[in-house]
Amino acid sequence: xxxxxxxxxxxxxxxxxxxxxxxxxxxxxxxxxxxxxxxxxxxxxxxxxxxxxxxxxxxxxxxxxxxxxxxxxxxxxxxxxxxxxxxxxxxxxxxxxxxxxxxxxxxxxxxxxxxxxxxxxxxxxxxxxxxxxxxxxxxxxxxxxxxxxxxxxxxxxxxxxxxxxxxxxxxxxxxxxxxxxxxxxxxxxxxxxxxxxxxxxxxxxxxxxxxxxxxxxxxxxxxxxxxxxxxxxxxxxxxxxxxxxxxxxxxxxxxxxxxxxxxxxxxxxxxxxxxxxxxxxxxxxxxxxxxxxxxxxxxxxxxxxxxxxxxxxxxxxxxxxxxxxxxxxxxxxxxxxxxxxxxxxxxxxxxxxxxxxxxxxxxxxxxxxxxxxxxxxxxxxxxxxxxxxxxxxxxxxxxxxxxxxxxxxxxxxxxxxxxxxxxxxxxxxxxxxxxxxxxxxxxxxxxxxxxxxxxxxxxxxxxxxxxxxxxxxxxxxxxxxxxxxxxxxxxxxxxxxxxxxxxxxxxxxxxxxxxxxxxxxxxxxxxxxxxxxxxxxxxxxxxxxxxxxxxxxxxxxxxxxxxxxxxxxxxxxxxxxxxxxxxxxxxxxxxxxxxxxxxxxxxxxxxxxxxxxxxxxxxxxxxxxxxxxxxxxxxxxxxxxxxxxxxxxxxxxxxxxxxxxxxxxxxxxxxxxxxxxxxxxxxxxx
Amino acid sequence: xxxxxxxxxxxxxxxxxxxxxxxxxxxxxxxxxxxxxxxxxxxxxxxxxxxxxxxxxxxxxxxxxxxxxxxxxxxxxxxxxxxxxxxxxxxxxxxxxxxx
Numbered sequence: 001x002x003x004x005x006x007x008x009x010x011x012x013x014x015x016x017x018x019x020x021x022x023x024x025x026x027x028x029x030x031x032x033x034x035x036x037x038x039x040x041x042x043x044x045x046x047x048x049x050x051x052x053x054x055x056x057x058x059x060x061x062x063x064x065x066x067x068x069x070x071x072x073x074x075x076x077x078x079x080x081x082x083x084x085x086x087x088x089x090x091x092x093x094x095x096x097x098x099x100x101x102x103x104x105x106x107x108x109x110x111x112x113x114x115x116x117x118x119x120x121x122x123x124x125x126x127x128x129x130x131x132x133x134x135x136x137x138x139x140x141x142x143x144x145x146x147x148x149x150x151x152x153x154x155x156x157x158x159x160x161x162x163x164x165x166x167x168x169x170x171x172x173x174x175x176x177x178x179x180x181x182x183x184x185x186x187x188x189x190x191x192x193x194x195x196x197x198x199x200x201x202x203x204x205x206x207x208x209x210x211x212x213x214x215x216x217x218x219x220x221x222x223x224x225x226x227x228x229x230x231x232x233x234x235x236x237x238x239x240x241x242x243x244x245x246x247x248x249x250x251x252x253x254x255x256x257x258x259x260x261x262x263x264x265x266x267x268x269x270x271x272x273x274x275x276x277x278x279x280x281x282x283x284x285x286x287x288x289x290x291x292x293x294x295x296x297x298x299x300x301x302x303x304x305x306x307x308x309x310x311x312x313x314x315x316x317x318x319x320x321x322x323x324x325x326x327x328x329x330x331x332x333x334x335x336x337x338x339x340x341x342x343x344x345x346x347x348x349x350x351x352x353x354x355x356x357x358x359x360x361x362x363x364x365x366x367x368x369x370x371x372x373x374x375x376x377x378x379x380x381x382x383x384x385x386x387x388x389x390x391x392x393x394x395x396x397x398x399x400x401x402x403x404x405x406x407x408x409x410x411x412x413x414x415x416x417x418x419x420x421x422x423x424x425x426x427x428x429x430x431x432x433x434x435x436x437x438x439x440x441x442x443x444x445x446x447x448x449x450x451x452x453x454x455x456x457x458x459x460x461x462x463x464x465x466x467x468x469x470x471x472x473x474x475x476x477x478x479x480x481x482x483x484x485x486x487x488x489x490x491x492x493x494x495x496x497x498x499x500x501x502x503x504x505x506x507x508x509x510x511x512x513x514x515x516x517x518x519x520x521x522x523x524x525x526x527x528x529x530x531x532x533x534x535x536x537x538x539x540x541x542x543x544x545x546x547x548x549x550x551x552x553x554x555x556x557x558x559x560x561x562x563x564x565x566x567x568x569x570x571x572x573x574x575x576x577x578x579x580x581x582x583x584x585x586x587x588x589x590x591x592x593x594x595x596x597x598x599x600x601x602x603x604x605x606x607x608x609x610x611x612x613x614x615x616x617x618x619x620x621x622x623x624x625x626x627x628x629x630x631x632x633x634x635x636x637x638x639x640x641x642x643x644x645x646x647x648x649x650x651x652x653x654x655x656x657x658x659x660x661x662x663x664x665x666x667x668x669x670x671x672x673x674x675x676x677x678x679x680x681x682x683x684x685x686x
Numbered sequence: 687x688x689x690x691x692x693x694x695x696x697x698x699x700x701x702x703x704x705x706x707x708x709x710x711x712x713x714x715x716x717x718x719x720x721x722x723x724x725x726x727x728x729x730x731x732x733x734x735x736x737x738x739x740x741x742x743x744x745x746x747x748x749x750x751x752x753x754x755x756x757x758x759x760x761x762x763x764x765x766x767x768x769x770x771x772x773x774x775x776x777x778x779x780x781x782x783x784x785x786x
Contacts, residue, residue: 659784659785660782660785661781661782661783661784661785662778662779662782662785663778663781664708664709664710664717664778664779667705667708667709668709671705671709
């Protein structure tokens with residue numbers, strides 16, 4: 001079974017390798033699409049099938065397998081303790097990773113199928129599926145890794161694939177910029193994440209989930225309470241980047257520059273939920289730190305209502321869905337923050353169903369309208385695209401939170417937990433739910449009802465534009481499957497109040513992951529039946545109100561006079577929302593401009609101070625050791641040498657006269673000398 | 687029988703004449719002859735002391751000196767003849783190529 005699990009991970013990688021080689025060799029050939037399809041679909045499909053078999057075999061028996069020791073580095077000091085830093089390449093199957101595995105492989109496979117239709121006219125067809133398969137590989141590493149380091153590899157890998165796919169239309173500036181924005185914003189979060197991993201390692205001496213959580217669970221609040229807060233806040237910074245939470249959410253709306261299947265798979269269903277997965281995976285650590293939990297809940301709640309309010313006024317169909325995704329991710333963190341970890345994963349799952357459906361439906365709409373994304377130029381598509389219309393309607397109802405569709409159960413579980421935990425957060429959640437219902441049905445009515453407005457150009461007269469057309473079956477079939485999942489997916493979390501079990505089946509399924517802390521077992525929230533009913537009633541009522549308003553504004557009145565009147569009478573608020581609270585502008589003016597100015601200052605410093613010093617030293621060196629040593633050489637060294645020479649010359653000029661060559665001179669001197677010696681001898685004798 | 691001092695005075699006189707001849711004369715042959723004169727002054731000295739000290743060593747030494755002087759005269763004259771053939775002169779002042 002362990003080699004089968006490795007195969008699950010490696011199959012998409014093989015697909016990516018084969019298609020990547022082919023894309024490299026024939027970058028623009030559209031004729032080889034069949035081979036591309038075979039590899040990409042076979043690898044993800046087989047991977048999904050094997051994964052299902054493994055999950056079914058492993059129900060109730062979590063296991064992990066070490067394939068090889070990946071980073072063996074021997075024994076060393078970590079702080080004051082001696083630890084053995086070694087990281088295994090190990091994969092883990094338990095309730096949590098199984099859930100994510102099923103979501104990733106099957107939704108991934110469905111979106112691959114859809115993309116074979118959606119991308120059929122694109123030039124970089126094979127390149128697209130290379131990236132998509134690579135993404136599957138990395139995402140599987142992320143969810144299956146048995147320690148934080150393997151997870152981090154997947155985490156960075158999906159970030160890379162996200163960047164590559166957002167910038168898929170690399171010849172368009174906005175797509176390339178959006179890719180860079182996503183990548184850089186994620187780096188900020190990843191910095192926090194990796195610091196968190198370091199802190200985990202220095203605290204527990206290992207990065208393996210099982211060992212870390214066993215230690216944390218045994219140590220409890222007394223031993224790890226303080227350090228857990230630091231760890232969790234750092235991990236949450238990472239989650240904020242990857243899962244687009246305030247204040248790092250800005251990349252996700254721009255990420256819609258990528259092809260729509262990418263938005264569905266990466267920026268709605270799987271990658272952006274990695275942050276939620278990581279928080280739930282680390283639930284033992286988070287439960288040790290109520291402060292960090294509160295931060296998570298507050299950030300989640302703020303993100304949820306903030307993004308939902310922006311979504312109210314957007315006109316780009318993908319932008320609405322993008323802000324909706326940010327908002328729903330906020331919901332998931334809200335859930336994790338109030339301790340409803342199972343509800344968070346439950347919402348990840350149901351959200352993956354209906355949001356993938358919505359995105360793919362939006363893709364189908366865009367495909368059918370010839371690339372148009374502005375909802376003001378759509379309308380009446382119900383007639384033209386019935387096979388897209390019905391799944392979209394179902395998914396819209398599901399996300400709005402109308403029972404008995406999937407979104408209702410997960411959202412209700414989150415709100416019920418929020419209510420018992422923190423009333424204010426609950427209120428934010430309820431308002432968000434109302435907004436969600438409103439903007440989703442606004443999208444639905446603007447797109448599928450009324451009359452088609454796409455044929456007119458800006459000056460009001462008709463062009464000979466062709467009518468919108470329905471998408472092929474490999475696209476709408478996927479929509480239908482996802483719509484069915486969006487209907488039935490919620491029943492695994494049927495609450496006790498509606499005839500389910502307590503804890504719900506989904507909670508029971510995930511409960512092995514929620515380890516006891518210091519001997520205290522995890523308690524699933526339980527409220528009085530009456531409270532449960534009232535809460536459900538409130539959330540359904542709020543959703544119904546949102547739907548009614550959307551119907552009243554955009555369906556009953558085809559001229560949309562009410563929203564237009566509201567927009568003019570509350571012009572400042574409308575402008576604020578339409579411009580997304582000017583957050584991008586704010587970041588531009590502060591962070592980006594600050595960074596640029598800082599870089600300019602550094603450049604200036606480099607140019608004038610560092611270079612000045614270097615050049616100064618150079619001049620000084622040239623002067624001292626060039627001219628200086630030249631002078632020294634010329635006058636001191638040469639002077640000494642020449643001095644000796646000319647001294648010898650002068651001396652010899654003097655003494656050469658003695659050697660006259662006249663033998664008689666010599667004889668005279670010799671004789672004189674003898675006489676002198678004789679005289680000295682005679683007269684100076686002592 | 688002259689006394690030793692008289693011999694020595696003779697010898698000193700001869701030596702002085704020879705020395706002056708070596709220093710002052712320009713003709714090489716004369717210079718060579720004056721050198722012989724100085725040598726013989728020394729010989730007289732040696733013989734005089736040999737007689738005075740009744741020791742034959744001095745006279746034996748004199749015989750050696752006369753022999754060497756003969757060789758010396760032969761070599762010296764040969765050099766002078768060669769020089770004359772080369773330079774057509776026997777004037778000492780004109781032979782000074784070793785000057786500094």
